Amino acid sequence: MTGGWKMRLALTLAGWTIALAMFSPILWMFLTSFKTEIAAVRTPPAIFFRPTLENYAAVLQRADYVQFALNSVAVSLGSTLLAMALAIPAAYSMAFFPTRHTRDILLWMLSTKMLPAVGVLVPIYLLWRDFGLLDTRLGLILIDSLGVLPIVVWMLFSFFREVPPEILEASRMDGATQTDELIHILLPLSMPGIAATALLAIILCWNEAFWSLNLTTVNAATLTAFTASFASPEGLFWAKLSAASTLATVPILIFGWISQRQLVRGLSFGAVK
Amino acid sequence: MATVELKGVRKRFGAHEIIHGVDLRINDHEFVAFVGPSGSGKSTLLRMIAGLEEISEGEILIDGVAAQGVPPARRGLAMVFQSYALYPHMTVDENMSFSLRMAGVAKEERDRKVRAVARILEMEALLDRKPRELSGGQLQRVAIGRAMVRQPKAFLLDEPLSNLDAALQAQMRLELVRLHREVNTTMIYVTHDQVEAMTMADRIVVLNNGRVEQVGSPLELYQHPASLFVAGFIGAPKMSFLDVAVSSTAAGWVTLALANGVSVSLPAPAEEVKAGTRLKLGIRPEHVEMDGNGELQAEIDAVEHLGPRAYLHTRLSDGSRMVAQVSGDITLREGDRTALHIRADAGHLFDESGKALERRAPARPHQAV
Ligand SMILES: Nc1ncnc2c1ncn2[C@@H]1O[C@H](COP(=O)(O)OP(=O)(O)O)[C@@H](O)[C@H]1O
Ligand SMILES: [Mg+2]
Numbered sequence: 001m002t003g004g005w006k007m008r009l010a011l012t013l014a015g016w017t018i019a020l021a022m023f024s025p026i027l028w029m030f031l032t033s034f035k036t037e038i039a040a041v042r043t044p045p046a047i048f049f050r051p052t053l054e055n056y057a058a059v060l061q062r063a064d065y066v067q068f069a070l071n072s073v074a075v076s077l078g079s080t081l082l083a084m085a086l087a088i089p090a091a092y093s094m095a096f097f098p099t100r101h102t103r104d105i106l107l108w109m110l111s112t113k114m115l116p117a118v119g120v121l122v123p124i125y126l127l128w129r130d131f132g133l134l135d136t137r138l139g140l141i142l143i144d145s146l147g148v149l150p151i152v153v154w155m156l157f158s159f160f161r162e163v164p165p166e167i168l169e170a171s172r173m174d175g176a177t178q179t180d181e182l183i184h185i186l187l188p189l190s191m192p193g194i195a196a197t198a199l200l201a202i203i204l205c206w207n208e209a210f211w212s213l214n215l216t217t218v219n220a221a222t223l224t225a226f227t228a229s230f231a232s233p234e235g236l237f238w239a240k241l242s243a244a245s246t247l248a249t250v251p252i253l254i255f256g257w258i259s260q261r262q263l264v265r266g267l268s269f270g271a272v273k
Numbered sequence: 274m275a276t277v278e279l280k281g282v283r284k285r286f287g288a289h290e291i292i293h294g295v296d297l298r299i300n301d302h303e304f305v306a307f308v309g310p311s312g313s314g315k316s317t318l319l320r321m322i323a324g325l326e327e328i329s330e331g332e333i334l335i336d337g338v339a340a341q342g343v344p345p346a347r348r349g350l351a352m353v354f355q356s357y358a359l360y361p362h363m364t365v366d367e368n369m370s371f372s373l374r375m376a377g378v379a380k381e382e383r384d385r386k387v388r389a390v391a392r393i394l395e396m397e398a399l400l401d402r403k404p405r406e407l408s409g410g411q412l413q414r415v416a417i418g419r420a421m422v423r424q425p426k427a428f429l430l431d432e433p434l435s436n437l438d439a440a441l442q443a444q445m446r447l448e449l450v451r452l453h454r455e456v457n458t459t460m461i462y463v464t465h466d467q468v469e470a471m472t473m474a475d476r477i478v479v480l481n482n483g484r485v486e487q488v489g490s491p492l493e494l495y496q497h498p499a500s501l502f503v504a505g506f507i508g509a510p511k512m513s514f515l516d517v518a519v520s521s522t523a524a525g526w527v528t529l530a531l532a533n534g535v536s537v538s539l540p541a542p543a544e545e546v547k548a549g550t551r552l553k554l555g556i557r558p559e560h561v562e563m564d565g566n567g568e569l570q571a572e573i574d575a576v577e578h579l580g581p582r583a584y585l586h587t588r589l590s591d592g593s594r595m596v597a598q599v600s601g602d603i604t605l606r607e608g609d610r611t612a613l614h615i616r617a618d619a620g621h622l623f624d625e626s627g628k629a630l631e632r633r634a635p636a637r638p639h640q641a642v
Pocket of ligand 1 (some may be wrong): 287291309310311312313314315316317
């Protein structure tokens with residue numbers, strides 16, 4: 001099996017190369033956040049430098065990090081919960097009671113993701129203004145959950161499709177109502193998939209910037225808005241921006257790290273069954 | 274304890290009709306088998322009775338009450354699925370008690386009922402296991418147990434043995450029959466395997482392309498198949514068919530000319546045919562004998578040895594095929610030639626539309642050859 005190990009070695013190297021290439025901007029940001037503003041813009045960039053915490057001090061002094069972070073947590077959890085609550089019954093019905101139009105509806109839902117968000121900015125802005133939703137967590141939760149809904153429905157739909165319909169029919173014969181069927185059979189059976197979907201939705205909502213920047217100002221602004229506020233048209237800001245970005249990404253990185261096992265298990269759920 | 278009645282039941286999927294008007298009455302305590310080739314509509318019919326599939330037209334009555342609109346669980350029927358469809362995330366105990374839990378039965382009562390059924394099926398030791406820890410035969414038992422716990426009015430079984438190996442199938446057939454005797458509940462059993470239907474059922478419903486071909490006891494179907502289809506489907510090895518022409522008729526008798534010119538006579542409703550009518554003559558393997566003076570010359574295609582007896586699969590001079598049941602110690606082999614004698618008076622006649630002519634053959638006990 002010499003060919004086998006050569007292949008494995010090549011794959012391992014390729015895997016690490018890609019992973020490092022993808023991670024390098026984050027590493028760069030992380031390193032820059034510990035440089036002085038002068039050192040941050042120097043070319044060629046210094047690899048070795050004396051780290052400083054002055055950027056973090058400046059960033060935390062200028063803005064209330066905790067409030068932004070709490071908004072991010074509330075909005076990503078809230079949007080995910082709302083999206084799941086809408087998507088689970090929708091995916092259930094599409095997976096087990098398909099009609100001639102089910103495929104079309106799924107494709108149509110996905111196609112909405114191809115529309116640039118800015119295309120609906122004005123109508124959404126006006127609607128949110130009239131309903132008093134501007135700069136509220138609820139307003140952001142509503143728009144973010146709509147944003148992830150197509151992906152969440154798609155993922156749940158494919159996980160539900162893995163469950164043999166006969167098992168649900170058996171429960172129907174056993175006297176389960178549709179709610180029982182969902183709670184006692186379908187949800188426990190597709191738990192890995194549901195968990196993976198929810199984790200992905202949380203991450204997507206956490207990183208969502210467009211609506212956060214456009215629909216919030218002070219009260220409901222999330223960490224993406226917090227980060228963006230450190231970009232300025234003049235003066236040196238790279239180091240402070242990096243520090244703010246690091247502060248915004250670290251929580252979700254830790255979250256992703258902790259939940260990656262669950263994510264991988266869920267995403268390969270269909271493949272290994 | 275239930276009667277199930279089907280009146281003009283039809284089923285369409287979109288514009289495509291697959292059940293074309295079925296009328297049937299299943300009596301209390303009866304063990305009825307729906308048998309037919311794959312795609313004949315057996316499962317669909319069963320699922321309509323269960324309430325898992327809508328009826329497009331017609332009516333289903335359970336204990337005389339129209340089932341239309343009654344959800345599956347309230348019909349009082351239990352179903353055993355071909356794939357078992359156990360709940361993978363629940364233990365055997367939880368699987369079996371699920372219906373009681375849904376019905377709001379108290380825990381002690383549930384435990385008592387589950388244990389009673391587990392005892393009958395000899396699977397008390399399995400109660401704490403998950404389905405993935407069970408063998409095929411054990412899964413089958415759990416599926417049956419889950420149906421029994423509810424004490425249903427009738428059991429619906431859709432090819433429940435088809436995933437088991439042959440030895441286990443034979444054993445489970447006997448157990449199901451014993452179980453039916455013990456619980457004495459109506460059973461509707463779907464199978465594509467006519468041996469299962471013949472060995473277990475009180476009554477067999479033969480389905481073909483969404484129509485009932487014939488309903489009758491196993492022996493009735495075997496001895497008096499109403500159509501070419503039933504004649505060919507029931508019995509293994511299959512009945513052999515010869516193209517024949519009526520050469521003359523007499524009161525209660527017809528004389529037929531076989532392809533090689535030989536004439537045979539058998540009792541039949543002579544008034545329904547006349548000289549020249551083309552018919553098919555069906556002969557079961559046990560009514561064909563090896564006989565040096567036999568009227569048919571045959572070449573052996575294959576010899577199927579079963580121990581006590583053997584089947585000769587042969588080809589006649591005109592190319593038609595014929596199977597003969599012979600003694601197990603036969604030494605003939607593939608490629609050998611032999612002469613066959615058919616006991617024509619035990620034969621079956623079918624007209625050109627495939628409908629059987631009334632069979633008047635004396636049901637003589639078959640002499641072992
Ligand atoms: N949900 C369905 N949609 C469309 N056609 C179906 C559906 N279920 C069954 N059929 C068709 O109905 C016919 C009978 O199927 P079925 O009842 O499963 O047959 P059997 O159980 O005798 O093998 C088949 O031709 C099958 O393709
Ligand atoms: Mg079937």
